[in-house]
Every structure is written in structure tokens, then in C-alpha cells.
Amino acid sequence: MNDAQFEDDAVRYLCGEMSAAERLRYEAHLRGDARARAESRASGEALAGWAARRCPAIEPTHGAWEALAARLPATSVPESPRWRRLWRSRGFWQAAALILLFLHLGWWVRWETASPARSGDGADPAPEASVVTRAPGSPPASSEGALPDLPALASEVAALRVVLEQRDEEVQILRDRLERALAGRALAVREREALAARLGSFFQPREGRSQLTLIALRPEGASPGNPLEGIESVILDPGRLGVVAGAGAGGSGSFADAGDPGFVPVPEGGDPGAEASPQAGPTAEALAVWRSDLQQGFLNLQGLPVPAEGTQHLLWARESETGPYLPIGVLPVSDGELLLVDFTVGLADFQPREILITEESDRNAEQPAGRVVLIGP
Amino acid sequence: MTLFRPREATTAPPEDPWRPVLRAVAAGEAGALRRLHEAFAPRLLGLARRILGDDAEAEEAVQDAFVQAWKRACGFDPERASVEAWLFLLVRSRSIDRLRRRRRQTPLIFGVEDEDKLVDFEAGGERAEPREEHPAVRSLRGLPTSQREALELAFFEGYTQAEIAVLLNKPLGTVKSDMRRALQRLREGGIAHE
Numbered sequence: 001m002n003d004a005q006f007e008d009d010a011v012r013y014l015c016g017e018m019s020a021a022e023r024l025r026y027e028a029h030l031r032g033d034a035r036a037r038a039e040s041r042a043s044g045e046a047l048a049g050w051a052a053r054r055c056p057a058i059e060p061t062h063g064a065w066e067a068l069a070a071r072l073p074a075t076s077v078p079e080s081p082r083w084r085r086l087w088r089s090r091g092f093w094q095a096a097a098l099i100l101l102f103l104h105l106g107w108w109v110r111w112e113t114a115s116p117a118r119s120g121d122g123a124d125p126a127p128e129a130s131v132v133t134r135a136p137g138s139p140p141a142s143s144e145g146a147l148p149d150l151p152a153l154a155s156e157v158a159a160l161r162v163v164l165e166q167r168d169e170e171v172q173i174l175r176d177r178l179e180r181a182l183a184g185r186a187l188a189v190r191e192r193e194a195l196a197a198r199l200g201s202f203f204q205p206r207e208g209r210s211q212l213t214l215i216a217l218r219p220e221g222a223s224p225g226n227p228l229e230g231i232e233s234v235i236l237d238p239g240r241l242g243v244v245a246g247a248g249a250g251g252s253g254s255f256a257d258a259g260d261p262g263f264v265p266v267p268e269g270g271d272p273g274a275e276a277s278p279q280a281g282p283t284a285e286a287l288a289v290w291r292s293d294l295q296q297g298f299l300n301l302q303g304l305p306v307p308a309e310g311t312q313h314l315l316w317a318r319e320s321e322t323g324p325y326l327p328i329g330v331l332p333v334s335d336g337e338l339l340l341v342d343f344t345v346g347l348a349d350f351q352p353r354e355i356l357i358t359e360e361s362d363r364n365a366e367q368p369a370g371r372v373v374l375i376g377p
Numbered sequence: 378m379t380l381f382r383p384r385e386a387t388t389a390p391p392e393d394p395w396r397p398v399l400r401a402v403a404a405g406e407a408g409a410l411r412r413l414h415e416a417f418a419p420r421l422l423g424l425a426r427r428i429l430g431d432d433a434e435a436e437e438a439v440q441d442a443f444v445q446a447w448k449r450a451c452g453f454d455p456e457r458a459s460v461e462a463w464l465f466l467l468v469r470s471r472s473i474d475r476l477r478r479r480r481r482q483t484p485l486i487f488g489v490e491d492e493d494k495l496v497d498f499e500a501g502g503e504r505a506e507p508r509e510e511h512p513a514v515r516s517l518r519g520l521p522t523s524q525r526e527a528l529e530l531a532f533f534e535g536y537t538q539a540e541i542a543v544l545l546n547k548p549l550g551t552v553k554s555d556m557r558r559a560l561q562r563l564r565e566g567g568i569a570h571e
Contacts, residue, residue: 004557011556015531016470017538030457037456044458046563048465051532055423061436065414068440069407072447166437173478320445321470324452347448 006036010043016321020354021220021375023321024368031367063158070159073349097153215355217286217376286374288355295350297328301339304331304373307359314360316368317345317352325356330363395460403450410447417461421468428472428533438475442467473535524559527552 012018013026030037284303291297299315307313313333316325328343354377360370395416401409418439425435445467453463523545530536530544538556542549 007557007560008553011531011553011560012538014466014560015556016473016535017531034456041457041459041462042564043560044466045462047532047560048462050563051424051427051465051469052420055420055427057419058422058426058432058435060414060418060422060439061432064418064436064440065411068414068443069411071440071444072407072410073444319449320467322466323445323449324454349444349448 006039007043010040013040013322014044014047018321020321020356020377021372024356024372024375027322028369063155063162066155067159067162070156070163073347097150101150213290213292213352215288215290215352215376217288217355217357217374219284220372220375284374286357286376288352288376290350290352292351295344295348297343297345297352299331299339299341299343299355301331301334301341301374303336304334304339304357306333306335311359311361311370312363313357313373314363314365314368314370315341315343316356316358317350318354319351320353325354325368326350327366331357393455393459393461396455399446399450399453399460402447403453410443413446413460413464414443417464421464424465425468425472428469428476428535434475435472438472439468441471445471469532476535523547523551524555524562527555528559531556 009018009022009026013023018026030040284301284305286299286301286304289298289300297317304313313331315328315331317328318325326345326347328345331341332339354375356368356372356376357374358368358370358372360368362369395413398409398412402413421439421442422435425438426432429435429438442464446464453460458466526545527538527541530541531538536544538552539549541547542552545552547555
């Protein structure tokens, strides 16, 4: 890679124009070359600084931080100490708020019923019935200052309302996209049936509507082998797509060990007679489905070759185009057969944007370094 | 085989005053994220507003980026970016995602190049004017350098170099070299203070 090409790549990387495979190569290059990292950093700094100077600052609206704080997934930092997780957990704050509420109410009731000042001259401590008249629809005259003020809960409710409104908007956008995709675009009936059959092994019709992220994986440079164009986020309705339960059930299934999130043990032995295939076959492809509500993924793999001797296929995912890959686990050997794999990643609120299968000699690799077998989108 | 030919000696990245704060974010301290938010949100909002042209959507994009920063602070590599630049590029990326999603819903038709090649025979063979100029081009008319045009279309509008070539009616190679030179000049401070 010469200087001009590296600079071209740097521009395209910083402007988010690279394909997933190109980004992977570029980042691998950066990892192995300190000077390239320094160059890339300098370019990023210059671009960010230039952009910042061209955009006038805008003060965030009132409550922006509270709305953001309400969206922070509390369990997304695995290495946090337990007390910190407890401190951040919603249950802790709800319990604390309830205790405060009871204390406050108890104090108020006691003050209301026992205070001598409330019973006239103080000579007769016996409670008196009180009648307060007010116009219809007007607030009770005695309510002001009497009920406990709970600003924390109020701001939380406000923040949750903002989040719910955003989600509704997102759902509407996705629903519209699906409507258009189903009505007028390129999903031919046969392709839809094939897609539905593949999804059927993961998606149960009785579950009702679900929001799924679909990512098509294929060898680098291969043309699309299914009706998906890269990454799609859809609201799936079993009635609309005609998903058939149990379709594709002839494949081998496996599930990630919950105690070791994302890890799928390699079957001992494998097929001793199988020839190692150094390249992905021309028909190798995969469909990854991610269910945000369950935080669970599903992989439908076809034509995956046996990994070369001393290597294994590792599954990776990442949430952004430029972030680090998260190692998910080792794929079972399928020898070209249909392979169904469920996986989790052990993080809260994960949303994959890229999924990758590489052939690695180190099964504990922290970042992909081996040959890319399938990549998507 | 040398993959990358160095032009200058490697220097260690300068000390980043926000690095300890991001470390605290990585340790799960929401207060540290709030410090970053207080320090950078106004400028990040400005960037998102510039890209999206809508205040409410800009706030959402900035929120998306901060949620991502919260989840990905552990993987931050100080050798590849300062905290400030990282946040800017996160916000830019989330904003462009939203912009592209919006564009997919109302697909653009890039007809400038084809229209430009049309010949109006009734007008004596003169080249016909494009019937309608693309808004992204129109908004940039009058800016002095083609480099800046290309860079703005890529960074703020999310267009690819091939799309920019069509929009500006230039060969792809010219757009690539324009953008390369623009980035070089930015690094040298040439158009940094425009």
C-alpha cells in the first residue's frame, strides 16, 4: 500500500465509505503499523477539528442529559464492581424511591394528624373532620405543598416518555419500510418463501410481531445470494411473511452456553475423512438474524467449508462501522451442511451492524486476524 | 514487504486531558459520561444539526452516540483518536446513518451527469442546462475550492466519492485527489480556519 492509496483509504475510512471487508483490512493494517495509526489519528483529528469549526455550537434542550441517562444500559459494563452495578440498577433506585416515599408519607400523615397547630388552639388534640369546598375541576386547595415532591421520579417518567415516543417513531419508520419492501420492491414470491423458510427455524409464528435485524453474509465480492440487501431492520409479522414453523429443521442445531456467553463448543473429532477447504465454496452464505427484544442472535449457514487444519471458524460482531469486533465464539464444523447456530453476546442492548466469520488459528483471538470466510453486510 | 511507507517519524499521541474521564466512563461511572456530555454536547449538537438539519433529530443522534460511547468506552484506542475526535466521528456516523435512512425512504435520482450530456438540438446544438440542480450542489455553489466542496459533500452529506463525482460532474479520480489534498491541507492547517 503506497502513500496515495493509504491516504485515499484514510479519507474513505473517516468518511464512512468503506465496505465492511475494506474496513476490516484497513483496521488490521492500522493494528500492525504504528506509523499508519499515527497518520490516521492525525487525519481524524484534523477532520473533526475542521468540522467542529464549521458548525456553530447549540445548547442542548432542558432535560437532554436525563433523557440520555435513561437510555444507558445498566449492565453493559461487564467489569463493573457489584456495588456499582447495584448503584446503577433501576431496581435499587425504585426501592430507594419507595422507601423515601413511605417515609415521607408517614411523616406527613403523622404531622397532619398529630400537630397541635392543625387543631385550632391546641387545647383539643382530637381529630376534626374538615370540609374543603372548591370549584369543579380546580385542584384541591390543600394539595399544594402537602404531597411529597418527587423530582427524581418525575424526571424519570419524563425521560421514559421521550424514549417511548422515539421508539414509536422508529417502529413506524421500520413498518413503513417493510410495507414498501413487501409491496413494491424486489422480493419475489419465491425469494420471500425461501427467506421465510430460513427465518422459520428461529422465529415462532405464535410469538406475534418482532423486530428483527437481518444481515446477509457472503464471501467477499460475491453477488447477493438472497433477497436481502446487506442489513435490514424489519418488523416481522408471521402472518405477512408466511413463516413456517420448523422449516429448515433438518440442519444441525446448537446453542451457546449461557455460562459462557456466545461460546459454542466445537464437536470433538469432527469428520476425519473431510478434506480441509481453504476457500469458502461458491455457494457459502449465511443469514444472521438478531432479535433485540431477546438479545439473541441466530445464524443460518449454508455451504460453510471445513476449516483448514489447525484452524477454526470464529464468529464476530460489532455495533459500529469503526468499533472493535466482539468475539462471539467458535462455530461448529458443518462440512458444507446446513448449520443453525443460536448465539448471545453477553452485553445489554446490543445491536449488531456487522457480522463476520473468519478462519483463525487462535481460538481466543481478541480481534479478527485470519482469512475472512463470510462477511456481512 | 512493507505495507506502508512512512513519511515522518512516529510520535506518541499527545496527552489527552479527557482520557481519564473516558476511563471512568469505561468503569461504569455515569457521572463521567455526564462530564463529557456537558463539555462536548453543544458542539456535537452543532455537528449533528449541520448534517441532519433538524434539532430534534440532532439531539437523538447525539444521544445515540453517547449511548454507544458508554458501551464502547472499554474498546477506545487512544493511539487512533483523541476522545474529542472519537466523539465527533461517532456523532457524525450516527447522524449520517439517519440521513441515509431518510434518503432511502425518499430515494434520490442522480441524473445530473446524464442530463448534462443532453444536447438541445433546437438551440443550435448548445449543451442543454440541467433541468434541475441537485439541492446538495446548489447549497454549495459559490464556495471557493473544489476540495472543500468534495469534503463537505462526503463529511456532512454522507455521499460516496462516486456519488460526489456525479453530483459535481467530475471524473472520480479528480474527486479522489481533491479529497486527498483537502485532508492534507487540513492536517497542515491550510483550510483549517475557514
